[in-house]
Amino acid sequence: MxxxxxxxxxxxxxxxxxxxxxxxxxxxxxxxxxxxxxxxxxxxxxxxxxxTYPTELKYSFEYIQKVLLKIDGERLSPKVLALKNKIFAGL
The missing domain is CATH 3.30.160 (Double Stranded RNA Binding Domain)
Known part of the structure; x- marks a missing residue:
């Protein structure tokens, strides 16, 4: 894909x-x-x-879907939540 x-x-x-x-x-x-x-x-x-998302890109797709596109964004995996917090803390 x-x-x-x-x-x-x-x-x-x-x-x-x-x-x-x-x-x-x-x-x-x-x-x-x-x-x-x-x-x-x-x-x-x-x-x-x-x-399903490709295994090696699972968290990248989840970030795009849930953070950038705000689709089902209230349920983030711990890795994606940590990335989101790091990115938004720098803004």
Missing amino acids: GIYVINKEDGEIGAHDDIGVHVEGVIVLDNIGSVAQACAMMLGVIYVLNM
């Missing part, structure tokens, strides 16, 4: 031919406007397909 970005041949920063989401090697969404939108769409794909 992941996001792919196909850059234009001229190598200009921010110029992409395609941005999309793939799951197990299959492209499930393509022609997404930005990497940020692709991240949001990937969370939607995970939710719709009732998938």
Whole structure:
């Protein structure tokens, strides 16, 4: 599961031919406007397909979902709560 970005041949920063989401090697969404939108769409794909977060990225996805997007944010795992407190203490 992941996001792919196909850059234009001229190598200009921010110029992409395609941005999309793939799951197990299959492209499930393509022609997404930005990497940020692709991240949001990937969370939607995970939710719709009732998938679990990848083990190595579990806490990253939980932080995005619960802290940044404020979806089910009142129930944080101890690791994500500690990260949230560290980040917001520095503001």
